[in-house]
Amino acid sequence: VGEFDLIARYFARPVRRAALGVGDDCALLCPRPGTQLAISTDTLVAGRHFFADVAPHALGHKALAVNLSDLAACGAQPLAFTLALTLPAADEAWLAGFASGLLALADAHGCELIGGDTTAGPLSITITVFGEVPQGRALLRSGAQPGDDIYVSGTLGDARLALNALQGQRPLPPEVLAHARQRLETPSPRVALGLALRGLATSAIDLSDGLLGDLGHILERSRVGAEVEADDAIELIASRAYFTGATSQFSSEDWRQQAYPLALAGGDDYELLFTAAPQCRAEVAQAAATAQTPVARVGRITAQPGLRVRDAQGQNLAAHFASFDHFA
Ligand code: ADP
Ligand code: MG
Numbered sequence: 001v002g003e004f005d006l007i008a009r010y011f012a013r014p015v016r017r018a019a020l021g022v023g024d025d026c027a028l029l030c031p032r033p034g035t036q037l038a039i040s041t042d043t044l045v046a047g048r049h050f051f052a053d054v055a056p057h058a059l060g061h062k063a064l065a066v067n068l069s070d071l072a073a074c075g076a077q078p079l080a081f082t083l084a085l086t087l088p089a090a091d092e093a094w095l096a097g098f099a100s101g102l103l104a105l106a107d108a109h110g111c112e113l114i115g116g117d118t119t120a121g122p123l124s125i126t127i128t129v130f131g132e133v134p135q136g137r138a139l140l141r142s143g144a145q146p147g148d149d150i151y152v153s154g155t156l157g158d159a160r161l162a163l164n165a166l167q168g169q170r171p172l173p174p175e176v177l178a179h180a181r182q183r184l185e186t187p188s189p190r191v192a193l194g195l196a197l198r199g200l201a202t203s204a205i206d207l208s209d210g211l212l213g214d215l216g217h218i219l220e221r222s223r224v225g226a227e228v229e230a231d232d233a234i235e236l237i238a239s240r241a242y243f244t245g246a247t248s249q250f251s252s253e254d255w256r257q258q259a260y261p262l263a264l265a266g267g268d269d270y271e272l273l274f275t276a277a278p279q280c281r282a283e284v285a286q287a288a289a290t291a292q293t294p295v296a297r298v299g300r301i302t303a304q305p306g307l308r309v310r311d312a313q314g315q316n317l318a319a320h321f322a323s324f325d326h327f328a
Contacts, residue, residue, distance in 0.1 A: 001090050001092060002090075003118050006090050006095065006118060007022065007116075007118055009095075010095050010096065010098075010099040011083065011099065011113055011116065013103070013112070013113060015112060015114065016110075016112055017029075017030070017079060017080070017110075017112065018030070018079075018080050018112055018114045020114075021112065021113070021114040021115065022113065022114065022115055022116070026115070027080070027082070027114035027115040029079060029080055029114070029130060031079075031132055032132065034134060034135050035132045035133060035134055035135060036132070036133050036134075036135055036136075036138065037079075037130055037131070037132065038071055038074045038076035038130070038131040038132070038133050038138060039128065039129070039130055039131075040067060040070035040071060040074075040128070040129050040131075041067070041126060041127070041128040041129075042063075042066045042067050042070065042126070042127060043124060043125065043126040044059070044062070044063050044066070044124065044125045044126075045122075045123075045124045046122060046123035046124065050062065051166070052123060054185060055097065055185070056093075056094045056095075056096075056097030056098040056101065057097040057098070057100055057101035058101060058185040058186050059098055059101065059125070059185075060097070060098040060099060060100065060101030060102030060103075060105075061101040061102065061104070061105050061185075061186045062185060062186060062187065063083075063102060063125040063127055064081065064102050064105045064106060064111070064127055064129075065105060065186070065187050065188070065189045065270060066187070066189075066208065066270060067081065067127045067128070067129040068105070068109055068111065068129060068189035068191055069187070069189040069190065069206040069208070069270040070129065070206055071129055071131035071189075071191065071194070072189050072190045072191045072193065072194035072206060072272060073139065073194060073204050073205050073206035073272055074131065074133060074138045074139050074140075074194065074204070075133055075137065075138055075139040075194045075195060075197055075198040075201075075204070076131030076132060076133040076138065076194070077131055077132045077133070077191075077195060078109045078110065078111035078129060078130075078131050078191060079111060079112070079130045079131055079132050080111060080112045080113070080114045080129075080130045081106070081111055081112075081113060081114070081127050081128060081129045081130065082113070082114060082115045082116045082117075082127065082128045083102070083113060083115075083116035083117075083125070083126075083127055084116050084117040084118075084119075084125070084126040084127075084128075085116065085117070085118050085119070085124075085125055085126075086119045086120070086121040086122065086123065086124045086125075087118070087119075087120060087121075087123060088120070088121070088122060088123055089120075109189075109191055111129065133198075134198075137198050137199065139194065139197060139198065139201050139203065139204040139274070140203060140204075140221070141203055141204070141205050141217055141218050141221040141222065142203060142221040142222050143201075143202040143203040143222060143275075144202050144203040144218050144219070144222035144224050144275040144301045145202055145222075145224070145275070145277065145301060146224055146301055146302055146303035147277070147278060147300065147301060148202055148203075148275040148276060148277055148278070148300065148301040149275065149276055149277075149278050149281070149284075149297050149299075149300055149301075150215065150226060150228065150273065150274075150275055150297065150298055150299040150300055150301060151272075151273070151274050151275070151276065151284065151295045151296065151297055151298070152207070152211065152233070152236060152271055152272070152273050152295065152296055152298050153190050153193055153271045153272045153273075153288075153293050153294065153295050154188070154190065154236075154269070154271045154293060154294060155183065155236050155237065155238040155269070155271070156207070156211060156233060156234075156236040156237055156262070156263040156266060156269050156271065157234070157236070157237040157239075157259065157262030157263040157266040157269070158179065158180040158183040158184070158237060158238045158239050158262075158266075158269075159180070159183045159184040159187070159266060159267070159268035159269055159270075160184075160261075160262050160266030160267060160268060161180045161237070161239055161262055161266075162177060162180035162181040162183065162184040162185075163184055163268070165177050165180065165181075166181070166184075172242075173242065176239050176242045179238065179239065180238075180239055183238070183268075183269070184268060187268070187269070187270035188270070189206075189270060190206075190270075190271060190272045190291070190293055192290070192291035192292065192293065193272055193287065193288065193291040193293040193295070194272060195291070196287035196288075196290045196291045197272075197274055197276075197284075197287055200276055200280060200283055200284065200287055201274040201275060201276050202274075202275045202276060202277065203218050203221075203222055203274060203275045204272055204273065204274035204275075205217055205218055205272070205273050205274075206270060206271070206272055206273075207267075207269040207270065207271045207272070207273055208267065208268065208269075208270065209267050210264065210265035210266055210267045210269075210321070211228075211233060211263065211264050211265065211266075211269075211273065211298070212228070212264050212265055212307065212309065212318070212321045213265065213267075213321075214273055215228070215273060215307065216307060218273070218275065219301075219305070219306075219307060222275075222301070223305075224301050224302065224303065224305070225301070225302040225303070225304045225305040225306045225307065225308070226299055226300065226301050226302060226307050226308070227299050227300055227302055227308045227309075227310065228264075228298055228299035228307065228308070228309045228310070229298055229299055229310055230260055230263070230264060230309050230310060230311045230312075230317055231256075231310075231311065231312050232296065232297065232298045232299070233260075233263040233264055233298045234256065234259035234260060234262075234263045235296070236263060236296055236298075237259055237262055237263055240255075240259065243255045243258070243259070256311070256312065260311065260317060260320075260321075261320075261321065264309065264317070264321050265321040275301055278300075306318075309321070
């Protein structure tokens with residue numbers, strides 16, 4: 001197929017809320033009066049962010065999921081997105097799988113594909129998402145206050161566990177790998193939670209690079225410090241039963257040493273990390289219930305700058321974990 005047939009066949013769809021979608025020089029969006037547009041871009045590059053032979057359906061899902069996760073972190077309602085696709089070849093079976101994974105997640109969030117660009121080259125996917133948030137109500141990285149609780153949604157570390165296994169660094173039983181791999185390949189953006197946290201969370205960020213590194217961004221923007229309980233964080237590893245259950249071959253000390261880096265610096269979790277005042281615990285629990293997304297407390301914000309990460313012995317682990325930086 002040629003470029004224009006390809007776009008028409010896989011990516012052109014009738015518009016819903018947008019005034020104009022695929023097919024003209026620009027798309028047109030109509031944000032409602034009293035709202036702000038929340039805009040974010042993320043690129044996935046083959047060999048760096050995903051294995052080039054990953055199932056195309058999963059890749060389509062993940063490319064949009066990581067972008068929706070940024071909207072979630074701002075408490076924005078997804079509206080629309082653009083797709084810049086660089087493809088080594090127009091492989092129709094691959095395109096059909098990719099489009100179905102992408103558009104299924106888009107439909108689940110009412111987020112419409114309104115345009116993009118298609119070029120030949122090494123496989124890479126850039127999505128820009130547009131969301132809507134009532135004027136002045138976006139969740140930011142900059143509002144954390146001393147004394148606030150620090151919360152994380154969902155589970156931590158399983159994506160990194162799968163990555164380690166797929167890279168041959170760690171054998172896992174097939175059922176443990178299958179679950180962890182879902183967390184790596186098809187993360188669930190926490191959009192409903194982000195919306196429920198508007199006016200309640202004092203700051204928020206989505207976890208793409210690892211808990212400590214991403215928390216570091218909140219600390220910097222909010223000019224505060226934090227204490228994190230490492231043993232509360234490792235409780236959030238969904239696969240932990242395999243390592244700590246009655247038939248496990250790992251000692252609890254072995255498990256802790258493996259679990260700390262997974263939960264604290266794993267990356268690719270696409271959960272929300274947020275802060276809220278300690279007197280709002282009941283409201284946070286209510287927001288989590290409304291969003292049908294579990295949340296757990298993993299620490300608190302301090303006026304004293306810096307990050308202290310306590311392990312089971314009360315030792316500070318912070319120095320052992322640096323966040324992922326593409327150019328470091
Ligand atoms: P232009 O040359 O004006 O930049 P293009 O020829 O690149 O336009 O694209 C034609 C139309 O198809 C535009 O509306 C563009 O937004 C849309 N489009 C191109 N690639 C994609 C894609 N991968 N997904 C969705 N829409 C696309
Ligand atoms: Mg173009």
